[in-house]
Amino acid sequence: MFKQLDFYSKHVDDDSQRVRTSTGALISVISIITCLTLVIVEFTNWVKGEVRNELTVDTSTETEMTVFFDIVFPRLECRFLAVDLTDQGGKHLHNIWQNIEKTDLELDGSVMQSGALKEKYSLNDIIKNEKDLSSEQQKALKKLEKCLPCFEATSEQDVCCNTCGDLIAAFQKTKMDFIRVLRYPQCKNLDWSNLFVHKDRGGCRVKGSINAGRVEGRLSLSLIRPFRVNATGPSGLIDFLSENLNMTHTINHFSFGKDHPALKHPLKGHTTYQPYPGFFNYIVKIVPTTYISSLSNVDTYQYSVTRYSRRFSNDETHSPGVYIYYEFTPQRIILRQSRASFLHFLVRLCAVVGGVFSVAAALDNILYTIHLTTLSKTDPLHI
Template structure:
């Protein structure tokens, strides 16, 4: 018997006497409030447990021999597609003029609506053909010889008229696509550099009239991952009474995003500094939009992780237990308050 009594003393949940187990309306109200509170907190804790969080780590970039994809989507509202070209130069000495692989351009009317599409290489190919044709052709007189020396023939004159008409109509151009460049420092720029200089002079009557106003819809160095922010997205630079060269100095940071499913996404994030150089009367260059990029030697690894189940159980017990204890205290306070209000006054009884 002594052993049983000792074990009973260890019971942390003693049974209350029957007269203390009274059901009241105030107790019911507190119970409903407590149940609703516990259900709400349980849902919050469950959502918190199921939601992943990210951990950032840094290490030395060991990648070699890979290409760097550059996603471009830029609108030039004041320049027709026939005069725009995309050129790329890198530190390895590779220089590509008017890239045409996976690069497209959309003709836009004065309202910004799409009116046609074509490859960016069309203009330069026509220019090269016209230039070669000039050198192969017989020169009959001195005037024709001068025209062919300058690379200006009937085809070029037709193009000049076409572009001037497009400028008069307020045509613009959207350049979009993917540039696959070497994984070294370099730059790519969008300008009228693909034009023969004499053709460009005929079209614009000087570099100051080349309006390189632009809107960057998307510029990224690889696929997007959750939470990424590309600082140039949505950037608009509009020129009104001047012209010049825009330069964006970009620091590219190699990034790996590891999903909770163990899938790995290789991409890049970047920071940028902007600089604008207005045209002067002594400049011999043509306005352009330059994107000069350099790669960081550090790789950032972003991992998705989920909180441990034991952490979830610990928080759940604390929340539910605390709510139950608080509801019990509130019930006792309400019972005592009601008893104090309903208890008869001794003085009124004596009278």
């Protein structure tokens, strides 16, 4: 039965019979599989086409681009992170929240039940779940009907700030840094250890997009302003940060402009393990790129990156965090995708199929001839 698959039947001496062999059937099956594989490969290559690279001077007049990012800090809470953007075009954006999604994570990386946080954290959120006054103190104040002042947060006499939460809310209304409340008795139970991040707490996923100018600039994900050195002074902060701040992070995605299947993102999946505070700098060189195909033209950006980091020290003037510095090259890469005509594809297909079957037929003929020669030497009467 298997011999019936032999496409290369052989003639006997008088050409009145055709012989099918098991070897011929095996070669026929192999040739069919080979043909199908090569046909699929040829069709795939024809659909993809050929991409040609061109290098030219960038003459684009665009003034803005979009930066997309998705970064996970597994041991740094969202309430302590701020997204900032500055560039040489004069743009200075601090604690950006528009189009930014912050998601609180558990220690195992799962999303907290609170879900995604799409707005700025208020100062009340910063001390949420922290004890400001004992229940006995609250009862004593209520019994005495005592009204504690709000200090420089307000000049109104009839406003009381009996708890640390009240005092922080008052400072929030006046746009003052809440770190000042540590001076006053209502917040005497608060200190760095219960305000700041600890290693046994959860993490944060920061995902979003920002419109930036097409000039040299810097995107940073660092500590919010109340915990920056230039806002609080380095006194007592260095040792605390060294013990409690874990800056380990993973960059799930980072790109500029429109996406394209041919784009490669060097920072995708990059993880930096740093269980201490420091500056994690990424120097990004952006190359404007145009993809031209028969269906569409896409203007986007490729980039290369260099990484380095250093520890937080006493003489720093900036906050620990992730800093991405980017600048543009004056060249533009043009990638043109071209495809051969369908007639050309058919010619190549016929050549592939014909070549496979021709080689298979020749191989089968050689093997059959060897078989007859061997058989004639061992059993001449059989021939």
